[in-house]
Amino acid sequence: MTNNTSITQVVRDKRPLGLLSLLPFIVVALTLLPVLVVASSLFTPTWPVWQHLWSTILPELLLNTAVLLTGVGIGTLALGTSLAWLVTAYDFPGKRTFEWLLVLPMAMPAYIMGFVYMAIFDFAGPVQTYLRAQGLDALVFWEIRSGFGAITVMTLVLYPYVYLLAKAGFAEQSGSALEAAKVLGSSKTRLFMQVVLPLARPSIVAGVSLALMEALADFATVRYFNFPTVADGILRVWHGLMDLGAASEMAGLLAMLALLLLLSEQRLRNRRAYHQVRGKGQGLPTMFLGGWRGLVAAGICSFVVFAAFGLPLTQLLLWGSRELSQLTPGTLAVYVRLAANSLSLAGIAAAVAVAVALLVASLTRLKSGALSRLLTRVVTTGYALPGAVIAVGILLPLSALDRSINAVAVAWWGVAPGLIFTGSIVGLIYAYTVRFMAVAYNSVDSSLEKIPPNTVLAARVLGATPLRLITEVQLPLILPGLMAGAILVFVDVMKELPITLMLRPLGYDTLAIWVWQMAAESLWASTALPALVIVLAGLIPIKLLLSQSK
Amino acid sequence: MNKKSMYLVLGVVAVALAFLLGGMIDLFPAEEAAAKPEFVNVYTSRHYGVEPVFERFTRETGIQVRFTTGSDAVLRERLRAEGKNTPADVYMAVDAGNLWLAGEAGLLAPLESQVLRDNIPAHLRDAGNRWFGLTRRVRTILYHPDRVNPAELSTYEALTDPKWAGRLVMRPATHSYTQSLVSSLIAAHGPARAEEIVRGWVANRPTLIDSDTRILEALAAGQGDVAITNHYYLGRLLQANPQFPIRVFWANQNDRGAHQNISGAGVTTHAPNRANAIKLLEWLATAGQADFASSNHEYPANPNATAHPIIVGFGEFKADPLNIGEFGRLQAEAVQILDRAGYR
Numbered sequence A: 001m002t003n004n005t006s007i008t009q010v011v012r013d014k015r016p017l018g019l020l021s022l023l024p025f026i027v028v029a030l031t032l033l034p035v036l037v038v039a040s041s042l043f044t045p046t047w048p049v050w051q052h053l054w055s056t057i058l059p060e061l062l063l064n065t066a067v068l069l070t071g072v073g074i075g076t077l078a079l080g081t082s083l084a085w086l087v088t089a090y091d092f093p094g095k096r097t098f099e100w101l102l103v104l105p106m107a108m109p110a111y112i113m114g115f116v117y118m119a120i121f122d123f124a125g126p127v128q129t130y131l132r133a134q135g136l137d138a139l140v141f142w143e144i145r146s147g148f149g150a151i152t153v154m155t156l157v158l159y160p161y162v163y164l165l166a167k168a169g170f171a172e173q174s175g176s177a178l179e180a181a182k183v184l185g186s187s188k189t190r191l192f193m194q195v196v197l198p199l200a201r202p203s204i205v206a207g208v209s210l211a212l213m214e215a216l217a218d219f220a221t222v223r224y225f226n227f228p229t230v231a232d233g234i235l236r237v238w239h240g241l242m243d244l245g246a247a248s249e250m251a252g253l254l255a256m257l258a259l260l261l262l263l264s265e266q267r268l269r270n271r272r273a274y275h276q277v278r279g280k281g282q283g284l285p286t287m288f289l290g291g292w293r294g295l296v297a298a299g300i301c302s303f304v305v306f307a308a309f310g311l312p313l314t315q316l317l318l319w320g321s322r323e324l325s326q327l328t329p330g331t332l333a334v335y336v337r338l339a340a341n342s343l344s345l346a347g348i349a350a351a352v353a354v355a356v357a358l359l360v361a362s363l364t365r366l367k368s369g370a371l372s373r374l375l376t377r378v379v380t381t382g383y384a385l386p387g388a389v390i391a392v393g394i395l396l397p398l399s400a401l402d403r404s405i406n407a408v409a410v411a412w413w414g415v416a417p418g419l420i421f422t423g424s425i426v427g428l429i430y431a432y433t434v435r436f437m438a439v440a441y442n443s444v445d446s447s448l449e450k451i452p453p454n455t456v457l458a459a460r461v462l463g464a465t466p467l468r469l470i471t472e473v474q475l476p477l478i479l480p481g482l483m484a485g486a487i488l489v490f491v492d493v494m495k496e497l498p499i500t501l502m503l504r505p506l507g508y509d510t511l512a513i514w515v516w517q518m519a520a521e522s523l524w525a526s527t528a529l530p531a532l533v534i535v536l537a538g539l540i541p542i543k544l545l546l547s548q549s550k
Numbered sequence B: 001m002n003k004k005s006m007y008l009v010l011g012v013v014a015v016a017l018a019f020l021l022g023g024m025i026d027l028f029p030a031e032e033a034a035a036k037p038e039f040v041n042v043y044t045s046r047h048y049g050v051e052p053v054f055e056r057f058t059r060e061t062g063i064q065v066r067f068t069t070g071s072d073a074v075l076r077e078r079l080r081a082e083g084k085n086t087p088a089d090v091y092m093a094v095d096a097g098n099l100w101l102a103g104e105a106g107l108l109a110p111l112e113s114q115v116l117r118d119n120i121p122a123h124l125r126d127a128g129n130r131w132f133g134l135t136r137r138v139r140t141i142l143y144h145p146d147r148v149n150p151a152e153l154s155t156y157e158a159l160t161d162p163k164w165a166g167r168l169v170m171r172p173a174t175h176s177y178t179q180s181l182v183s184s185l186i187a188a189h190g191p192a193r194a195e196e197i198v199r200g201w202v203a204n205r206p207t208l209i210d211s212d213t214r215i216l217e218a219l220a221a222g223q224g225d226v227a228i229t230n231h232y233y234l235g236r237l238l239q240a241n242p243q244f245p246i247r248v249f250w251a252n253q254n255d256r257g258a259h260q261n262i263s264g265a266g267v268t269t270h271a272p273n274r275a276n277a278i279k280l281l282e283w284l285a286t287a288g289q290a291d292f293a294s295s296n297h298e299y300p301a302n303p304n305a306t307a308h309p310i311i312v313g314f315g316e317f318k319a320d321p322l323n324i325g326e327f328g329r330l331q332a333e334a335v336q337i338l339d340r341a342g343y344r
Helices: A002-014 A018-043 A047-055 A058-089 A095-101 A110-121 A126-133 A147-171 A175-183 A188-217 A220-224 A230-240 A244-269 A291-324 A329-366 A370-384 A387-413 A426-449 A453-461 A466-495 A498-503 A511-520 A524-548 B002-027 B029-035 B050-061 B072-085 B096-104 B114-119 B176-189 B191-203 B212-221 B231-240 B274-285 B289-294 B326-340
Strands: B039-044 B064-069 B090-094 B132-143 B168-170 B226-230 B247-249 B259-267
Touching (some): A018 A244, A018 A426, A047 A230, A047 A244, A058 A095, A058 A230, A110 A511, A147 A220, A147 A466, A188 A370, A188 A426, A230 A244, A329 A524, A370 A426, A387 B072, A426 A466, A426 A498, A453 A466, A466 A511, A498 A511, A498 B072, B050 B064, B090 B096, B132 B231, B132 B289, B176 B191, B176 B326, B226 B231, B274 B289
Parallel strands (some): B039 B090
């Protein structure tokens, strides 16, 4: 016992990490900067605005936000986890295909899904029109323009986060724990509830919290459904009451809600060790579902894929084919340029976010302590903030930086280099990293958790520098988790809107921006082709990810 | 596996750096703009149909137009943050409130132009010459002729009558269209009466849809009988389908006239190509008027320009001569009234 302690002590105290140990703090500082810029406005609250808000819409905003988060949380948890378990533990007709089909909805942004669902299911849409024509209006039980509609659409869009991470969680488990439980006489349900589920808990909780933070920050989709949340409130105050200060304060409120979410996630993950006996699991044995059971399983998967992806895709294709018949070479050239911009931005952002997340996650593990844990939690706050708020928080300091660089350059060399940071994609990448760090970090972190501390200690004792530790020991073991994180960031950036709107260089447009502009003017047919390209581009990395992890 | 993973990481980092460097070639946009003297850079939230109009401008004058789109508020924040280093010459916006805000924030410079003064009526431009309306968009009453007799319609205020309960379809409070309409009510009746009117609308339980096109389609399908929308959405629908059943009713013809708003533009305070910017605005107010307005079925601000035949077919009407800048000044109050009245 004392030997163990002294080895740990040796590793912790006498092997300094050097400059690398500063890295997490630098990253945290850079991440916090926009948050601080926005939060600083909280110290000068505009009381008249808050008085007005309290007596009018704020209670409704808070209630709606709570309802949305509860609904989306339960929905994505149930749907994502059960589907992940279905494809991991069972074998049924078409399972190989469904495995990756079920991830597809992630490529379709919520704001696209929102207006497509609206177009299909609302009063003037084809479904209700058909039912009215058949005299079947009584069958219409839904009011799509409501919280119910918002929760449904967001659940369908966000469940893949939980599905992917739960699947990774199940896949990384080694069969030995299950075999042990079976030998000890555990029933199948007990097996699932008390062995498999708890072992996959970090991944599942990570997935649900990602989905919830996405729902919290969404303002575009909820607007279609007349379901205002706190995020929507920020823009109401900013654009309506024209008070950026009050809007920043509302953003501060949103950030506090996000912090609450993160703390509950920490609680739910709890402090038990989640490492497995053999480091990387061999996976769980599958059970074959034959006959009607297999068909039911396939049917459930088909329905989910249809509802979350097939249906909106079909509508987009219909609109798109109409567009295609009127397409000019000029418009086609525009689309190609937009696609190139979107793809390169997404690729760079994914690489940067994952690299930074990996460095921070592994370095804080070597220096574990309450402070490091808190700091890494803070790093992931950016995800819950609306992109527009982060964009403002980054634009202000970066443009101040640009102004001072210009002033200095003019003073020394008489030449103004122009807008270096805000005029190029540097600001964009910085903002994306802040915004999507949580996505990469959660994935990397839960994978690192699976590596037994003994492996790390052994490497350190054998003389590995932190860099060798990362590249030769941890990296190979966590590659699936890294790839998952990279894909998630890539797709998120492809779909991203508010940050791109605010920080992009002159004339540098992306597909998402085009789609949003056309949707805002209800020119839905014009959204179709770029939207399809977004979805298509989102599909390729998903397919890669899934073939990678086999 | 060790070497492979290291090469993988290095490879990814190298590719990322390559892209980053490639992206940074756009590092000195200001320099690039200065190297080609015939340039004008536009920040615009009005993006539909602008490309062909700008192309025509380039053909006639030789000046290249580069434009960046975004929402009005976002573009204003960008201008504010960029300060003296902004590459933008022109700020073009939809809704007078946005132009008013840009003017008040010092983002637009006053400009002396006889051409603009002569061709754009005074109530459609800034008194301080910072921005000029280029097209007019009228927000009026639209109805389904099968279920509504136009003789029953008169004013926006009259829609508070209980006979319209459950039959109204309107835009939510979050959009500037609704906010500007309420601003015009404040200007006409004062805030107390304006709030009464909005409460009257709310009491009629209007269906709120966040898209004027969808509102009109809902009317056509039977979800409601009367709506308040911008005229040009009907223009677009009629262009696609001449049989579209909804009709226009010009509101308040016996008093102040129908509520109108503008999309327009101004030259930025630190415009690097100020002369070209002024040329663009003057062209848009004269030779480009018909094309610019028709590209979106709007009415030209220049009374001498011809409008799109479809909207000419909507008939003559009287428009509220209130100075458009008032919508910006009254917007915050309008939002508070909407919030208090429970109009979401």
